[in-house]
Amino acid sequence: MSGKPSTPTFAQRLGLGRLALALWHQPVSKIRDSLRNGGPWQEKITERGRHEMELAARSLPPVHYAGPTLEVHLLTGKRFWYQTAFCLWTFSRHSQRALAPVIYDDGTLTEEFRAPLIRLFPQIRFVAQADTIARLDHFLPAEKFPTLRERWVNYPNIRKLTDPHVGSHGWKLVLDSDLLFFHRPEFLLRWLEAPARPLHAVDCETSYGYSRGLMDQLSGGHVDDLINVGLTGLNSDELDWERLEHWCHTLIQREGTSYYLEQAIIAMLVTGRECAIAPAKEYLTLPLPPETHHCHAVMHHYVAHSKRWYFQQNWRHALKSK
Template sequence: MKRRSRKVTIGRLVYLIYYKPVATVRRSIREGGPWNQLVTARARREMERTARQMKPVKGSESSLPSYEVHMLTGARFWYQSAFCVRSLAAHSATELIKPVFYDDGTLGNHRQHLRRIFPSARLVSYTESERKLDRVLPEAKFPRLHERWHSYPNIRKLIDPHVGSAGWKLVLDSDMLFFRRPDFLLEWLRAPGEPLYMLDTEESYGYGRDALTKLAGVPPPKCLNVGVCGLQSEKIDWDRLEQWIAALDGSGRTTYYLEQALVAMLLAGRECAVAPAQAYITWPAPEECVQPKAIMHHYVADAKQFYFRESWRVCLRRMQNSETSNGLV
């Protein structure tokens, strides 16, 4: 396995010595202080313990129509991935959901939990993904995509499922939960004909619209969020992605939202299927976290504490009720 040493640059030293500690303090204040964070951490550990005991998906050998969903995961997120896909499966009684999990390099023994919960799952190893990257997108031609693949895990949600592949694929983030049957997504999985995404509460691309419009040639869609993202693998222009990253690097800025900006530019000017914002919510409000009315939540920013403290428990009850009513228990 090829590994790269990380050079400690002046910029990274400044980040480690100043920006990271400041960000940690600000996050603590935003999340209600150290005691509140401890309560959330305890709830998170309980969520992980519960995932270890989660019942397997039934019907892996049935004649139901089956659909793949793709997800990057690892040691820090495997249980969130399990809750997300398990809740999707619980509310998709007339379909078989077959997850494809891409190991971020840290999954280790947690893969056994995912295999037990999802007997029909496919697990793609870090080495397998890296070899495909090297074969299809040689580093000499795509140095920036390679650098980001190794240093910026989010971009792997765009690269790993699609590179060297064909057909439509639905990629999901781990930090999401389903509470009711997601007809919109299931209809798309049955007959995908255009790209799919969900909406953000605010535009989070990390770069101004003017800069992205200049690169893409037309304005990007507004408020795109890649928590739910359906793309056609063979239509992704890797050369353009490499050029866009180079141009954005030239601006002297890097951003956590690079992956989202790249997808927004890929979909600029295209007809897309957009998940209804009231049913597929990014950053749900506290009351919605506790008493969900939507079909799906994507827990970003401050919604995380409610996700760990409340929402997964509600989700678990809804899953059990759904499977009982559909005769799957």
């Protein structure tokens, strides 16, 4: 019998990899995230602030403005409805315009969570998930668009692209729910009055999840840096869903799935286009102190560890800001 140790089998290596993930990588990642969030004590304060924000959303005072309404589009559900309420309420308040939001239900938006939104925005329109699925089945059948439909099920972010635009027409401004407005959003108001080119925000760092070479190759141009889709204005009539299916399939086949797939796809969509780009200092992604204390920017987009200030203090500031 040979004295050499046997070569680990694939199954053994896979088991060791999973063990390392469970015992080392995941705990280290959680500790790192906790420290970025201020540590366990701050996380408790943040969670308490989140709960208080949800309660406050039920008693926001309605805003009443005369004149034509503005249509904006959001995807939401029971986990995020109160963030949607604050986003829309602060937008309307500082715009001094009535809103007619179009809300795409993620399948969890029961009457309990719709009622506070209806109270604030009587002209709101809800698109039930069953209606969205019926529209997808008609315009994006799974046998022809298998990647987009699989991502729709397993990657909810793609719904911010598919749900407002599939089988629809015209320009739409799609907002993330974790936005707060502190001053009049002139840039967005001008775009909504006369949309003529794609709109997007500016990120704090380039986050696409895929190699630039592959993205450039598929889009046929040079994909710009720092595109963020917390604010996205696109024309439904211009979207080529067969091309988007090809892009999604190729990106995933070659480089795997990514949390940033939707952002990568939209960055590719606007490649080579003249865009309306939200001024980065006014429409701020990842606000941090001292800005989170003073709120000089028109809008904050609370991504990643900036949610600490979002839940602890800035929704309260938004209630007081004029």
